Every structure is written in C-alpha cells, then in structure tokens.
Amino acid sequence: MVEDIPFEPVLELVGVLVGAMSGALAAVRKQFDxxxxxxxxxxxxxxxxxxxxxxxxxxxxxxxxxxxxxTTAVLGAFLMxxxxxxxxxxxxxxxxLDAGALAVFTVVGTVKGxxxxxxxxxxxxxxxxxxxxxxxxxxxxxxxxxxxxxDRQLYAIxxxxxxxxxxxxxxxxxxxxxxxxxxVVGIFAxxxxxLRFRLHAPGPWRxxxxxxxxxxx
Amino acid sequence: MVEDIPFEPVLELVGVLVGAMSGALAAVRKQFDxxxxxxxxxxxxxxxxxxxxxxxxxxxxxxxxxxxxxTTAVLGAFLMxxxxxxxxxxxxxxxxLDAGALAVFTVVGTVKGxxxxxxxxxxxxxxxxxxxxxxxxxxxxxxxxxxxxxDRQLYAIxxxxxxxxxxxxxxxxxxxxxxxxxxVVGIFAxxxxxLRFRLHAPGPWRxxxxxxxxxxx
Amino acid sequence: MVEDIPFEPVLELVGVLVGAMSGALAAVRKQFDxxxxxxxxxxxxxxxxxxxxxxxxxxxxxxxxxxxxxTTAVLGAFLMxxxxxxxxxxxxxxxxLDAGALAVFTVVGTVKGxxxxxxxxxxxxxxxxxxxxxxxxxxxxxxxxxxxxxDRQLYAIxxxxxxxxxxxxxxxxxxxxxxxxxxVVGIFAxxxxxLRFRLHAPGPWRxxxxxxxxxxx
Numbered sequence: 001m002v003e004d005i006p007f008e009p010v011l012e013l014v015g016v017l018v019g020a021m022s023g024a025l026a027a028v029r030k031q032f033d034x035x036x037x038x039x040x041x042x043x044x045x046x047x048x049x050x051x052x053x054x055x056x057x058x059x060x061x062x063x064x065x066x067x068x069x070x071t072t073a074v075l076g077a078f079l080m081x082x083x084x085x086x087x088x089x090x091x092x093x094x095x096x097l098d099a100g101a102l103a104v105f106t107v108v109g110t111v112k113g114x115x116x117x118x119x120x121x122x123x124x125x126x127x128x129x130x131x132x133x134x135x136x137x138x139x140x141x142x143x144x145x146x147x148x149x150x151d152r153q154l155y156a157i158x159x160x161x162x163x164x165x166x167x168x169x170x171x172x173x174x175x176x177x178x179x180x181x182x183x184v185v186g187i188f189a190x191x192x193x194x195l196r197f198r199l200h201a202p203g204p205w206r207x208x209x210x211x212x213x214x215x216x217x
Numbered sequence: 218m219v220e221d222i223p224f225e226p227v228l229e230l231v232g233v234l235v236g237a238m239s240g241a242l243a244a245v246r247k248q249f250d251x252x253x254x255x256x257x258x259x260x261x262x263x264x265x266x267x268x269x270x271x272x273x274x275x276x277x278x279x280x281x282x283x284x285x286x287x288t289t290a291v292l293g294a295f296l297m298x299x300x301x302x303x304x305x306x307x308x309x310x311x312x313x314l315d316a317g318a319l320a321v322f323t324v325v326g327t328v329k330g331x332x333x334x335x336x337x338x339x340x341x342x343x344x345x346x347x348x349x350x351x352x353x354x355x356x357x358x359x360x361x362x363x364x365x366x367x368d369r370q371l372y373a374i375x376x377x378x379x380x381x382x383x384x385x386x387x388x389x390x391x392x393x394x395x396x397x398x399x400x401v402v403g404i405f406a407x408x409x410x411x412l413r414f415r416l417h418a419p420g421p422w423r424x425x426x427x428x429x430x431x432x433x434x
Numbered sequence: 435m436v437e438d439i440p441f442e443p444v445l446e447l448v449g450v451l452v453g454a455m456s457g458a459l460a461a462v463r464k465q466f467d468x469x470x471x472x473x474x475x476x477x478x479x480x481x482x483x484x485x486x487x488x489x490x491x492x493x494x495x496x497x498x499x500x501x502x503x504x505t506t507a508v509l510g511a512f513l514m515x516x517x518x519x520x521x522x523x524x525x526x527x528x529x530x531l532d533a534g535a536l537a538v539f540t541v542v543g544t545v546k547g548x549x550x551x552x553x554x555x556x557x558x559x560x561x562x563x564x565x566x567x568x569x570x571x572x573x574x575x576x577x578x579x580x581x582x583x584x585d586r587q588l589y590a591i592x593x594x595x596x597x598x599x600x601x602x603x604x605x606x607x608x609x610x611x612x613x614x615x616x617x618v619v620g621i622f623a624x625x626x627x628x629l630r631f632r633l634h635a636p637g638p639w640r641x642x643x644x645x646x647x648x649x650x651x
Binding site for chain 2: 027028030031032033034035036037039040050054057059060061064065067070081082084140141142143
Binding site for chain 3: 057
C-alpha cells in the first residue's frame with residue numbers, strides 16, 4: 001500500500017470526485033438521462049483504475065468493489081447533475097483539481113502495478129492508464145474521439161514522465177513517501193505550468209497527409 | 218448455480234437470442250457485411266456477461282466458452298440476416314422478449330457476482346452490466362452513442378432496482394427460486410409498464426448548459 | 435510455446451510493427467498529437483493480443499508486459515510519425531505485410547487459447563480476436579466504425595477459417611510446426627488472393643431495411 005503518501009486517500013477521493021464531475025458534465029452536454037449521467041461519471045472517475053486492475057489481474061477492480069470510491073463517483077455525478085450551470089463557471093478551479101487527480105492517480109497506479117509484480121514497462125503503462133484512462137472511457141461512451149489522444153495539451157505526457165520517474169525510483173530502492181510525493185508534485189506542476197504557458201505536444205510531422213483512403217482493413 | 222429459477226436456462230437462451238437479434242439488426246441497418254453482423258450479434262447477446270465475467274475474474278467468460286450460448290447468438294444473428302424485413306414488423310413481440318431477457322440477465326448476473334464473493338455493491342453493478350452491457354457494446358462497435366445512456370426509457374433503472382433487490386434478499390438469506398423469480402417478474406413488469414405508460418427517466422436538471430467547450434482534457 | 439513455427443518470433447514482431455503503423459497512420463490522418471499517435475499504434479499492434487490475454491486470464495497481457503513487443507509497436511508508430519508521406523506510397527507492400535501479420539497472429543492466438551485449456555470454440559474466437567482485434571480497438575479509439583465489421587473485404591473470414599483449422603488439427607493431435615505453418619500460409623494466401631481477385635463478403639440479405647427507428651433500447 002502507498003497510504004504513506006501524505007493525504008493520499010484524501011487526494012484519491014478528490015480525484016474520483018473531479019473525474020466523475022468531468023464525466024457527468026460530458027453527459028449533461030449530450031443531454032443524457034440521469035442513469036447515463038451517473039454511468040458516465042462512474043466511468044470517468046473510476047474507469048482508469050478499472051482498466052489497470054483488469055490488466056494486472058486485481059479483480060474485482062476497485063471501481064466495482066470499493067464502496068467509498070463508488071459513492072464518491074456517484075456524488076460527483078449528482079453534484080454536476082444538479083449544479084452544472086454554476087459548476088461550469090468554476091472551470092478554473094476544477095482544472096487545477098483535475099491536475100492534482102492526474103498526478104495522484106498516476107503515482108498510485110504505477111505503484112500498484114509494481115506491487116503486483118509487473119515489469120517496470122507494464123507499471124508505467126498502467127500508471128498512465130490510471131491517470132488518463134477514465135477520460136478515454138468517458139469519451140468513447142459519449143461518442144467522442146478521446147480528447148487526450150488529439151488535444152495536444154500536455155496531459156498524458158506529464159503523467160508518463162511521472163510514471164517513469166516512479167518506476168526508476170522503485171528499481172533503485174527509493175520507495176519512501178517523500179519520493180512518491182515529490183513525483184506527485186512534479187506531475188501536478190508540469191501540468192499546471194503547461195496550461196499557464198500554453199505548452200503543446202506536437203502533431204504529426206509534416207502536417208496532413210495527402211491520401212484519403214486507408215491501406216489497412 | 219441459480220438453475221433453480223423455473224425456466225432459467227430457457228429464459229437465458231431466449232435472452233441471448235433476442236440480444237443477438239438486436240445487435241444483428243443494428244449491423245444490418247449500417248450495411249455491415251456478414252462477419253460484422255455475426256460479431257455484432259454475438260457482442261449484443263453475450264457482451265454483458267463477458268464484461269461481468271472479466272470484472273469478477275470468471276475467465277474464460279461464458280461468451281467465449283459456452284458453445285450453447287454462442288450457437289444461440291450466431292443463430293439469432295443469422296435469423297436477422299435472412300429475415301430482417303419480416304422481423305422488423307414483429308417489433309412489439311421482440312421488445313417484450315427483450316424485457317424478459319433484461320430481467321433474467323440482471324438476476325443471473327447479480328447472483329453470479331454474489332457467488333463469486335464480491336461485495337453487494339459490486340454484484341449490483343455487474344448485474345446491471347449483465348442486463349444492459351451487451352447493448353452498450355453493440356452501440357460502441359456500430360459507432361453509436363449507447364442508447365441506454367441517453368434514451369430516457371426506463372431500461373437500466375428497472376434492472377438496477379432488481380439487482381438491488383437481489384442483493385438485499387441475498388444478504389438477509391432469502392436465496393430461494395421463489396424470491397429470485399419474483400425479482401425477475403418485477404423487473405419485467407416495470408419495464409413493460411414503463412413502455413405502456415410512456416414513463417421516462419429525467420434528463421439533466423435545468424436543461425441544456427450554455428457553454429460549449431469542456432474544461433476537462 | 436509455439437516458437438517452433440519457423441520464423442514465428444520474427445513474423446510476430448513484423449506483425450506488431452505493421453499493426454502499429456496502421457494505427458499510427460489512422461492517428462496521423464486524424465491529426466492526433468504525438469502521444470495519441472503512439473497510443474493508437476500500440477493499441478493497433480498489441481490490442482488484439484491484449485483482448486485475448488484478458489479473456490483467457492493470461493494477465494498481465496503481453497501488450498503491457500513484453501518490452502520487445504512494446505518497443506516494436508512504439509518504433510512502428512514513430513516510423514509513421516516521421517515518414518508518413520513516403521510510407522503511404524508503399525501501401526501495397528504494407529498490405530501484404532499486414533496479411534502476413536493477420537495469419538501469424540491468428541495461429542499464435544488460437545494456439546495460446548488452446549494451451550490455456552479453453553474450449554475449441556473459445557480458442558477460435560480468441561484467435562480471430564488476436565488477428566483482427568487490434569484494428570477494432572484502433573477504429574473505436576479514433577472514432578470510426580470498425581472497418582473489419584463493414585468493409586466486406588475478406589479479412590476476418592480467412593482468419594476464422596484458419597483458426598478453425600488450427601483447432602481441428604489440435605484436437606486430432608496434429609500440433610507440429612509443419613501443420614501450423616501450413617495454416618499460416620493458407621490464411622495469408624486466402625487474404626492476398628481475395629485482394630487480387632476482389633472477392634467480397636456479402637452484405638445483408640435483401641438490401642437495406644425500410645424502417646429507420648430501432649425496436650431495441
């Protein structure tokens with residue numbers, strides 16, 4: 001367990017809450033019904049952890065088994081259900097909270113992968129999945145192309161750098177709360193600074209390709 | 218096993234058949250080829266159970282392992298492949314059969330979750346997933362937003378109430394065929410009555426939000 | 435292990451490389467950012483094997499655990515990232531390589547299913563999933579309807595025939611490299627010949643249905 005990172009359980013609940021609110025907002029925008037709003041909140045808040053748990057064999061995943069996390073996700077969805085006009089105006093606060101959630105989820109997910117005895121590469125992949133997977137599930141279920149794949153914001157890249165940092169520290173034996181907390185802060189800072197200074201990931205080299213039809217079935 | 222619910226194996230096969238027909242019809246409408254029609258039938262008829270089995274660790278899931286269920290799903294897909302003009306006119310019958318399938322799948326799925334030793338919350342989630350998950354997979358694979366999330370028909374909500382009912386009865390020790398059958402009838406009745414009286418789930422509180430752009434990446 | 439099929443490890447790496455290139459090309463066409471291009475390459479090259487491994491309980495799946503396969507997928511994605519204008523002109527070569535990958539993936543996937551003690555039916559399903567699943571994941575993540583389901587090219591059908599062939603040979607005790615290699619060649623030949631002679635899978639019987647609205651929620 002990594003319960004030793006200061007405030008880790010609290011931060012994880014905040015992460016689930018914020019993730020669920022982002023999912024519920026997407027559902028509200030698409031005029032889903034109340035069931036769809038709760039499901040999309042649940043998928044966005046807990047989907048990344050569920051993907052991780054299924055891939056490392058930690059079944060049943062926390063997203064269906066841990067009632068505290070599930071209650072938090074449902075709460076986040078209902079907050080958005082009732083207060084979306086007001087919450088949309090608080091966008092800036094929520095983006096910052098979401099950056100915190102990304103950081104915590106990434107570190108917790110990477111450590112969980114390592115604790116389950118996966119390779120370092122696998123731990124990095126499930127760490128990023130824990131951080132960014134909920135958003136992918138939210139977007140697929142609401143009929144959108146996953147925004148993390150095309151948006152060019154620095155969202156997954158801070159997460160990936162942080163996951164690599166955790167895996168490297170783990171392999172040399174630095175597994176203390178201080179080290180893990182430092183990575184959380186690093187991911188958070190990179191995410192917030194990239195928003196502040198409008199840093200972007202590059203798109204395809206040499207722009208748009210000419211051909212239209214694919215060569216692959 | 219819950220083979221003690223009267224006609225349970227028969228009802229489960231009917232559920233897979235009807236689910237597969239709904240998937241194959243979606244594929245026919247999109248002009249998929251014969252392979253796509255069979256795959257979408259299989260996904261719609263057996264996808265809910267597969268999601269459940271992967272999440273509770275019951276691998277390989279019945280959707281790839283039980284040849285009777287798979288044969289039934291393929292049969293349903295081919296029925297729709299050959300007879301879709303006629304079957305579409307039998308819409309009313311099929312909606313009622315589908316309500317029966319929803320009821321059976323929900324109860325069977327919830328019980329299977331409980332038998333695998335999950336928490337009551339997890340059993341409810343996998344129960345609803347067993348009932349409504351096949352349709353979600355069908356819609357995602359055919360490029361649609363899952364209809365159960367936005368349609369406002371009472372489809373998932375009867376399923377969820379029934380799954381909660383099963384979990385509550387289970388926890389107080391009422392695990393008899395009579396109790397489980399009563400829940401099946403309850404889900405079925407709620408679904409059919411909601412269609413008859415045009416009951417709907419509510420959409421987002423206070424209508425459509427003003428903003429267009431999301432605050433979450 | 436089926437390392438006894440001649441060149442099998444090499445062919446598998448070629449398959450992952452070609453699959454990853456197809457995923458990265460789809461991402462380039464959609465103007466994804468560099469992270470999205472790598473993720474789509476990884477999903478297309480390794481997604482089929484990951485689906486298989488999750489369904490048969492072989493966790494963590496090779497797609498997150500085997501660094502050689504992952505490195506190959508990332509390499510394929512970056513090749514496409516930098517050289518897509520040139521690579522698109524080599525379309526014909528890549529289609530042939532992809533046919534080879536389909537053949538190898540199908541046979542390797544079916545054998546892995548059988549080795550994990552699944553039923554023959556399950557092994558056929560996971561074999562086809564190994565061959566064609568990466569493309570399905572690529573298409574869902576890039577917001578497209580999976581091309582293998584509607585395109586009418588003979589892509590999944592040679593894979594399915596080959597998987598059935600492997601399962602039948604396995605059950606009668608023919609498990610030698612020669613037999614497995616023959617099936618690989620058979621799938622490859624059927625795929626290439628169907629392209630050469632423009633063979634197609636049939637669409638829905640009796641064309642497009644009249645009704646528009648679905649009867650299933």
